[in-house]
Amino acid sequence: MKVVIVGGGAGGISTASNLRKIDKDCEIIVLTRDEKVAYSPCAIPYVLSGTIKSFDDIVMRTTEDYKKKGIDVITEVEVTAVDSEKKTVTYESKSKEKTIKYDKLVLATGGKPFVPPMDGVDLDGVYQIRTIEDGIKVQEAMKDAKSAIVTGAGLIGIEIAFALKKQGLNVTLSEMMPQIVPRSLDKDMSDILVEYLESEGINVVLGKPITKLIGDKKVEKACFDDEELVDADMVILATGVRAELDLARMAGCEIGRWAIITNRHMETSVEDVYAVGDCVESKDLILGSNTISQLGTTAVRQSKAVARTICGWRSNFNPVLNSMVSKVGNLEFGAVGYTSSFAQQNRIRPIVQKIEALTRARYYPNAKPMDIKVICDSEGRIIGCQIIAEERVAERIDTMTLAITEGLTCFELSNMEFAYAPPVSMVTDPLILAVEEVSKKFS
Template sequence: MNEYDVIVIGAGPAGLSCARFSRKLNPRWRILIIRRQKKSIIPCALPYALDGTIKTDDCIKSDEKLLRSANIDLVIDEVESISCEDNSLAAKSGKSFGYNNLVLATGSFPFVPPIPGANLKNVFSIKDHPDILSILEIVEDVRKAVVVGAGFIGLELVNAFYNRGIEVNLVEMESVCLPQNLSSDFSENIKKDLEARGVKLFLGKVLKEIKGEEKVKECILDDGTKIEADLVVLSVGVRADVSLAQKSGIDVTQKGIKVNEYFQTNIQNIYAVGDCVSGKSFITGKPMNGFLATNAVVEGKFAAMNIAGKKRPFAGIINPAVTKIFDLSCGAAGFTRDAAEKEGLRFLSSDTEVYSREKSFPGAVPLKMRLIFDRDTLTLIGAEALSKENVSWIINMLSLAILNKNNARELAFMQYCGHPPQIDVPAKMPIVLCAVDVLKQAKEL
């Protein structure tokens, strides 16, 4: 039996991050990654292979050379059991491995609602490279598509099918697009843009049945509406893959594998990171999932540090995320205003609209932003942004401000750069404008 200092099960963003950071922390450790897939993928890139924005192979990461250069062993296999008592695991191939520290990075799987017809041909969910290849095999014959779920992936799929000249119908059980990602007034801009392009929206509706003989022909909604369809994509979220942990005696919750602030499970030398973990909110401390590759990369690094004895607690997630749907770039971090209201938080918020650069310069477009602050401490707890230009820079900046627990007093007087071809005039720095407005609301100015 081969013995390793660290074995990582799974090689998505969390697993790769943990293994590579472990190597940086200790060049002498024997490190092994075990994964089922021959190749790693870039999940967020998958929708863009459907309309030819990128090639399907661009969704695949060729990481074998990278791992070899880092002296990290890779085994393509499936772990069937873990023996916590003697620190060993058994793989489907019959091989067994011993470990000093084990990291579960088993990821997540698409949720398929239990509705009649979900197993018909031409009904898909999107999670891996083969899913895209299967759609591409039939997409030339598709005239009408139904996308179920108006989250980031769902809307990116709508964008891709539209670009291929396919008639697109979008079904979402909530009354707005991007219900988990933007407040309703911000997402209204996305809705109007979709409608203007002829995308048919069925918001506040639930898919009840998919009909067809061998392959899909129509979708039936809860109000009786019938939608013709040659293809259906279910994009209604994912679930943590806890099956291996559960049968190995590792504690799990409804949201994922239970870990402490050091990503340790109830077994001291077994850690878990990424989509398979039950996370917590940085702001409230309550259970919270964050199925994002960016979260996974950070969690992998924290686990590696704690395995190496450099104890550093993880404070929680704020789920910073951005996307671009047709011409509109949008994103958020922390609590949106709608989410803060739903959570019952006491907060103050401020909206502003400036230009992406000084308005006399070519390419200047409106940039809409909202900041949300804790009412009592004036600490930043959320941000939203929308523009026809890239908003990732401002969401990343505000994510750092949330994690640093910056307050309106600090942000109102922050120092910043300015250059007319790249950003609006100095008096219109949107972060400062919102922070000053909140100080006025709090009667501190």
């Protein structure tokens, strides 16, 4: 069996590795336009900040490492054609074109950065960050820059803004929405994060889109809402990604609202063609409708399912909740499931409770404040949680991910057993305090 994988990101390279674990004999070829593989783009902001010493440190494997495992990773190539009837893939490398056959094809084409339709985006000094090569360009530009604007206040935008500030630049973080991280946090929770960013010296501009970038060959200023001008030696577009679908369309795959449609085995509508990662639509656990889940953790889980399916195990990829966690400076923030505003948009009446607690016993040294928000539906079923604190956020988000996945109500979770020791928690865990408080709204 010959498996060709297009894309060397988390979805593609993990699919190759998982295939090899299951099948020691199949031929595996990975085609990627990138120079480096087996690294996490999530680590790029931490290299830019200096927390991680070098971009080399975030590369976990080389093409030679994969060659030893019997996986042929061909870098710096562009796949130009897919013929699903003839079962062929055509790619170009250094002006040479080659066509190869496949038995199974996996599309892991990922997403391409969205470029806002505004004047000046083609000026020098305007960057996107998707790959290590992008990160290296920004790292070089930082050496001569004094001011920077990061537009788009999702996770990557916030992390990059903080990284640039840590390196001594005057940083403005802009978001056209009236809050940051709108997909994961409600405004009252995002306001806590904004306050922290501003306390660290980052200028946060909300509800004002950048309408144009100004400069003579190189960017010099950004214009907000056609009025306010802000100086910028460099501008980072952190405005999200859109699924790369050209090859999927070429292959004849069914395309949904945002990306490729697959079944739970990661099979597309075309026989022997599969898809994983940012180019795929996932099933939402709560509503059961299609959504996008452009997270590395999602791509890795999908890669396990598709590898097993290709090898005849018919493994399933489960619906998603888009659980996330991040850290900027000393502050951790995480979320899972729905925000209260998203619930309302989808005709769910949210029952909400926000509490303040501590990360350790009140009397134990260095206990940190913890803000927790729990969202339930009208029957008490937990459908969302948001947490901000200086420590121990990730494990509590994971706990709530499991609770939502299992369909637990706030009443059921409030009666469950949690571990306790003064250095790591209050005697009644903050999660229990939160669900106990929301439970009172049902009495």
